[in-house]
Amino acid sequence: MTPIVQLLRNLYHHQTLVFALAVRELQSRYVGTLGGILWTFAHPLAVITVFYFVFAVGFKSQGPAGTPFMLWFVCGLVPWFFFNETLLAATDSITRHTHLIKKTVFPSEILPVVNITAGLVPHTIFLLIVAGLLVWFQIPLEAGRLLVVYFLLCTCAFLVGLGWLLSAIQVFYRDVSHALSIVLNLWFWTTPILWSPDMIPEGYRGLLFFNPMYYIIEGYRGLLIYNEIIWPNVQHTVYFGGAVAVTFAAGAYVFSRLKSEFADVM
Secondary structure, three states, rough: OEEEEEHHHHHHHOOOHHHHHHHHHHHHHHOOOOOOHHHHHHHHHHHHHHOOOOOOOHHOOOHHHOHHHHHHHHHHHHHHHHHHHHHHHHOOOOHHHHHHHHOOOOOOOOOHHHHHHHHHHHHHHHHHHHHHHHOOOOOOOOHHHHHHEEEEHHHHHHHHHEEEEEEHHHOOOOHHHHHHHHHHHHHOOOOOOOHHHHHHHHHHHHHHHHHHHHHHHHHHHHHHOOOOOOOOOHHHHHHHHHHHHHHHHHHHHHHHHHHHHHHHHH
16 A cells, blocks of 8 residues: 555544544643634734735835735735644644654654644634625625635645655654744745735746745635636646645655654654
8 A cells, every 4th residue: 555545544534533633732722821712813913914014005015907905915925824834833743742652553644634624724714804805895706716725725735745744854853843944934935925926037937836835825816806716827737736746745655654763763
């Protein structure tokens, strides 16, 4: 049985446990706090507010093709927040649960997926906020906009592969999570979230094609901020699908090869 099939089979057999641990993960984040789940939105909303005043009010930035900058900006930032926060949590998911890995026969491959599942809750709430912005800016609420779920599933598949890969390596090299924070920071600024692709020289614009998050973010925007839905071109979709497939396969292979050594190393 191939590593991918084995891991997916284990996920299916332990799906109830995944949801139970995801609920526990959400509860543990806010135990003893007065704000509860509201703290999940405090930092992102603060970032959105600061960036909005700096770029929209200070620099008078405008969204492309006359779209409202606030809507264009938020639709790019929402999927990034989900990707960024979830990947960081998934990378630490094995090392944060030493007691489960060392003391019981536990399907460790579900732990990165648990963090992804937990991250869907605040992401869904942010999508509801985006829906409110659509109403505010009088963007027609068409049924086709619900196809944003496709891009959400693409993000989840990409996260599972990266989560398995990085969480397995993190057990042996604890530098991974520190390096990942730097990489994600650089990744953020090289992805057109605060800036439009039209702002860079045309000769370098093609490099965005190789950025998986560019596909996701432009997918969210194409479905949500324009009066008529815009889909990515077929070539970009094929490339992104291939990149996700390779990442998923690599993550499954590395995780399956290393998981038997987790307990010894930890």
